[in-house]
Amino acid sequence: MKRKITISIIISILTLLFAVALGSVYVSPMDILRIIGSKLFHSPLPETVSDTNISIIWNLRLPRSLVAFVIGGMISVSGVIMQSVLKNPLASSYTLGVSSGASLGAGFVILFGFSLPLMGGFSLPVMGFVFGLGTMLLGISFAGRLDKGFENNTIILTGMVISLFVNAIVTLMSAVKREQMQRLIYWQMGSFSAQDWKNLFILLPIAAVGILLVFHYHRELDMLTFGEEQAKTMGVNTKLVKWILLIAAAALTGSAISFVGVIGFVDLVAPHVVRKIFGSSHRYVIPMSALLGGVFMVICDLVSRTVITNQEIPVGAVTALIGAPFFAYIFFSKRERG
Numbered sequence: 001m002k003r004k005i006t007i008s009i010i011i012s013i014l015t016l017l018f019a020v021a022l023g024s025v026y027v028s029p030m031d032i033l034r035i036i037g038s039k040l041f042h043s044p045l046p047e048t049v050s051d052t053n054i055s056i057i058w059n060l061r062l063p064r065s066l067v068a069f070v071i072g073g074m075i076s077v078s079g080v081i082m083q084s085v086l087k088n089p090l091a092s093s094y095t096l097g098v099s100s101g102a103s104l105g106a107g108f109v110i111l112f113g114f115s116l117p118l119m120g121g122f123s124l125p126v127m128g129f130v131f132g133l134g135t136m137l138l139g140i141s142f143a144g145r146l147d148k149g150f151e152n153n154t155i156i157l158t159g160m161v162i163s164l165f166v167n168a169i170v171t172l173m174s175a176v177k178r179e180q181m182q183r184l185i186y187w188q189m190g191s192f193s194a195q196d197w198k199n200l201f202i203l204l205p206i207a208a209v210g211i212l213l214v215f216h217y218h219r220e221l222d223m224l225t226f227g228e229e230q231a232k233t234m235g236v237n238t239k240l241v242k243w244i245l246l247i248a249a250a251a252l253t254g255s256a257i258s259f260v261g262v263i264g265f266v267d268l269v270a271p272h273v274v275r276k277i278f279g280s281s282h283r284y285v286i287p288m289s290a291l292l293g294g295v296f297m298v299i300c301d302l303v304s305r306t307v308i309t310n311q312e313i314p315v316g317a318v319t320a321l322i323g324a325p326f327f328a329y330i331f332f333s334k335r336e337r338g
Helices: 002-021 029-041 051-085 098-112 120-146 152-176 178-189 197-216 218-224 228-233 238-260 266-278 282-306 315-337
Strands: none
Touching: 002 029, 002 051, 002 266, 002 282, 029 051, 051 197, 051 218, 051 238, 051 266, 051 282, 098 120, 098 152, 098 178, 098 238, 120 152, 120 238, 152 178, 178 315, 197 218, 197 238, 197 282, 218 228, 218 238, 218 282, 228 238, 266 282, 266 315, 282 315
16 A cells, blocks of 8 residues: 555656646756755756746746646545545535536626625635535535435435526526626636646645545545444434535535636546545545545646647546546446446
8 A cells, every 4th residue: 555655646746747847848857846946945056947947837837737736636535525425426516516606606706797805816716615615505504404314315416406506597697798708618617827826825725624624534434435324323423424524525626616617527537546546445545536636637737738739728628528438437337237
């Protein structure tokens, strides 16, 4: 197991290095390390490293790649929670309306120019986060009132109904403000363009707190995979644990997509790959999903900005091209086993 973890960490570091190196202007990994060392430790740079390369690496590619890595980790851990708590290999935060709620919040900002006091340019991510989290909390609360036992099927169906309702509101808003509709559609497809150090420093503590909170419940997640009744006999307060974990999942996903737009399938792909490699124990599944989910997102972002010369495609389209066949594979393989 230690060997697998070590190899995963090395792959993650190499992936980040090459993602930062590749682009319209190639910068060697050694020059990247020299630039990082110069910025962090004020070490001298050789004359061969130009000011242009320093600006490209430090101001553009490095913060963008790190933001992609952090967001990939956040979304992946959220997927771990959903699949384990709801005992559904195809479950995700989007099932419970986080993405539709975030789109509604973004719609108020993009379509109607709504701005929060004192927030300025952060009105869009704040509204996306608040509406995404609020939509999911509404769905969970409604499910709790409908079903005192807080059964998984009730949670999923309630989330889907609320998600469809919120999506209908977003469609009506787009029809009213057609001149701004294209911008909202692009946001819904996801992009890491214009990400900077400021956004990274906002996301890092959210990611750290959220993932550590989830990891604190790794034993409870293991017990829940055996079924609610068995978890209760082991002393787990299943309803309370579900509430805490589902809210944590919504907070992680809502925070992530509020900055970069809706990006799907990462929370489906990464946890499944991790379980195949590291087993089903959440002691390993949670941190390794954060790590490999970050790697997957960095690779998708690299493809989105390099596959077409002088043009960037939405990263959500790249994750969908990979994730949709993966979704079909899981679905049909599950049916065959059934």
